[in-house]
Amino acid sequence: MNGIFSLNLRHLDALTVIGRAGSMSAAVQQVNLSQPALAQAVGKIEGLLGERLFDRHPAGMVPTAAGRIVLMRVERALRYLLHGVRLLRRSARLAPGEHLERRVTMAQLRALIAVESTSSYALAAEQTGLSQPAVHRAVRDLQDLLGIALLVRVGRAVRPTDAANRFVRFARLMLSELRAGMDEIGALGTSDSGRVTVGTLPLARAIFLPELLARFTAAHPGASVEVVEAPYGELLTTLRQGDIDLLIGTQRDPSPTSDVTQEGLFDDDPVIVGRAAHPLCGKQELTLPDLLEFPWVIPSPGVPMRGNWERMFRDRGIEPPRLRIECGSVLIMRGLMLQGDWLTLMSRDQFLFERGVGALAELGDPGPALRRRIAMTHRSDWRPTPLQAHFVDLARALARERGQDMPSSSRLYRTQ
Structure with a gap:
C-alpha cells in the first residue's frame, strides 16, 4: 500500500488527460501545468511503476500496454474519489465545488483512513510513520478543503462522522483500483505476480477453500493469497470498500446490498x-x-x-x-x-x-x-485483474466438480 501513497493524485489526473487528448501539448491547458512539469509528472509515474506508459511520436503520445492498464485503473479510481467528494458535500447540503477532488492529496487520504481505522491520532501516526502533528494537519486541511467536519471526539477516541464513513469507503475503493493497476503492471510478462484477498466463512474454510488455494498456488507460484476470517457483516463491509476481493460463504437471500453480486457455487445440506x-x-x-x-x-x-x-x-x-x-x-x-x-x-x-x-x-x-447455497460474492462493479479472474474461474470449476461428487443423504430425521 505504501507504493500507492507515493502516487500523486494530480499527476494521475494529468495522465488521464494526456491519454484522452493524445498529446502532452493538448493536455497542458486542461491540467494547468506547463509542458515541462507535465513531462516530469509522467516521468515520475513511469519511474515509480517501472514501465513506460506512452510511446512518443511526432503526432502525439500513444499508450503502451502498461499505459492502457494504468489509464483504465486511474480513471476508475478517480471516479470513486469524485463520487465520494460529491456524496460528502451533498450530505452537508453544499454545492459540488469546482473540481475539489483534484485538490485532494494522497497524504490527506492516508491520514484520514488511518485515523478512521484506529480511532486515534497517535495510533494513526504510528501506523503511517508520520508525526502526530502531520496527521492532524493533513486531516484538518482535508476538512477545510471539503468544507465539512470529518472527525469528532467521543471521550478519548476520535470517530468519523456518518458522512466521513461514506467518503472513506470511496477513498478505499480508489486505493483498491490503484492497487489492482499496480498488480497488473507487475504481472506484465508473467502470470505469477499479483495478489488475491478472500474473505471466508466457516463452511468454505473446511474443504472447499483449502482445495481451491492448493490449485491456485500450484498454477501461480509467484502469486500470493490473503485469507481473511471474520463475521459476515465485517467481511461484507471490507468487501464493499475494496479491502477484500471476494467473499465465499453462505448465500444471503435477499442480497444484503444492491452493490454486491452473489454467484452460487454449490449446495450444502x-x-x-x-x-x-x-x-x-x-x-x-x-x-x-x-x-x-x-x-x-x-x-x-x-x-x-x-x-x-x-x-x-x-x-x-x-x-x-x-x-x-x-x-x-x-x-x-x-x-x-x-x-x-x-x-x-x-x-x-x-x-x-x-x-x-x-x-x-x-x-x-x-x-x-434446510439446504443452503454456498456463494462467491463480489462488488457489482468489480473489475478483477487477470490473476483474480483466474482464481474465480478455478472456484467455479471446483464447485462444478463438487456438485457432481456430493454424498447421498443418510438417516432421515422424522417427525413421529
Missing part, C-alpha cells in the same frame, strides 16, 4: 452432528422428542444456520428449544460436543476429520428443506 458415543448415535429414525431431549449449540440470530435450525422445529409446529450456548465458532462447537451430549447442525465437510477418527458422528439428515 447441513446434518445433525453429535459425539460418536452420543445416545442417539445408531438410531435409525430421529424424532422430535429425541432432538428436544439434548442441548444444542447453534450460532446467534442473523446467521443462516440459526435460521435453518429454528425452521427445522417450526416447520413441525413446535418452537425451538432454549439455547444455553450460542456460538458460531466451529472449533468451539466441535470441542463442546466432545465433552458431552450436545447437538448441532454442520456441513459434512466441517467434521470430516473428526468423523474419520471416530470422534464425531452424523446422527441424522434434516432433509432438503
